[in-house]
Amino acid sequence: MNTQFKKGVLELIVLLSVNSKDMYGYELIMEVSKVVDVNDGTIYPLLKRLTNEKYFETYLVESTEGPPRKYYKLTKIGRDYMNELCLSWTQFSGSVNNFIKESGFNE
């Protein structure tokens, strides 16, 4: 999978994942890996950044098996940002797909 594409779309996938359900770090990595094959090292810094920019909220949940887990939750402006990205992506991928069709690649 092309690294440039991955980088661009990672944020969107992370936001969509957390939108469907509040998740903790490892869970999120697993979820994202279903769509895009990424280096675990890049996911957590991304989470940190999105949290610092107030798109995510975090809360701790006590766990029986060990230390408390930190869960990530989408905030209102996080959701707004996600919608924005989603829209941009749809428009963008739409234009690219059209262009590919016009260049006769699919035939």
Next chain:
Amino acid sequence: MNKKKFLNDLEKKLNILEESERKDIINEYRDIIDEKIKHGKSEEESIAEFGNLDSLVEEILKAYKINTKYKSTDEKIKEAANKGEDFIKKAAKGLSEVTKDLSNEIKNSDLEITTEKVFEIVIKILILLVGLSFLRLPFLLIEEIGKSIFTTSFFPFSFLPHIFAFIVWIFYIVCCILITIVTFKDILFIKEKSEVKKEEKKEVKEKTTKKEVKVEEKNEIRDEVIKEKTTNALMIILQIFLIFTFFIPVIAFLSGWSIALAVAIYLLVKGINTVGLIVLILGVFSITGFFIDLVMGLFSKKKKLNFISLILGFIMFIVGSLFTIEMAFNVKYVDDLPNGFEESKKTFMYSDINTLEIDPDYMRYEFIVSEEFMDNKVAVEVSYYNEFIKIEAVEKTSKLEFNIVDQDEDVAKIIKSFVNELKDDKVYNYTTLFTPRIKIYANKNTIDKIEVENN
């Protein structure tokens, strides 16, 4: 690599962050690794999946808008400024919480100034005043050092120390202004902020949150840009400042010593053993070269210091001075002229003189009692070197004045004589060439009555 080592290394590389943030990050990574292990991966595998540690750290720090690659004094200035800012903001917050009523009143009016802001401004002004007065001290020191270098080196212009002091003072003022701008940047740019906020109020509610985020981002970026621009300006000012306060005095210093070196080499060629002196001067050059290197290092960020030149310079300086001192002790100083200079004598006869006008710096005089003279009769004998000066005596109603007229000096002759005598370790007093000797003959009564006025 095992989990403990990985987490330790990660913690060390993140030490630029606040402790709470750092702990938070380390905990999260620990959890992720534990979780992976639970799901069947080995410790090694889990850690390897994070990739290269340095890239990881870079990515993490990006979230805090920290530029990790640029490690220089710029960053240290920014850090210091930020820490100072945080401290001031905390103090301001504490003070504002005490006066809640006031803040409500002000909020109801349409001003953008909250009590927090007011206290922030007040504290900043106080700290600024104290800080700037302390800042004057290093500038004063540089001023004094520069001034003394200028006055002791062989520079022909006497007004240079004052110009230098003036330039240093101007740099100090410019620094003060820059620091003031950085400290009060939010207030100076508050107009733009309030305009943007007014725009925001006019928007539909659904869009306000989005705008807020954008405005906040814009302001943050603008703050960063301002901070960067002013720290860059400070760096440039610092560099220009160094050029004036360090390099120009150093050039004056070196030119003086270069002249001394030239003289030493000339004497060596002529046969006088000035090797010690030359070694001493080269030592001085070496030491100065080291310091120039040191200062240049601030410009080019090279950290390699050539200590050898410093040590070598010191050794040469000490060895050279020992030889020079030895040479100086061997030389005999004779308070007279060597042979080879022609002396002339002139005699004047006067009566009724009771005042002599003499300039003791330029003339030597002595009274010689001769009882064969009658009262008030004076004979004056002047000896001088007519290749170099001419003497005229002017009588003005019982006062005798001497005027010295300089002739064309035969400097080459003086130098030649000096060098020759130095070969024999002798130095003569060549000022006598320009000093006439006056002998005044009269009887005791007359001499007692004569007054000598200083010219």
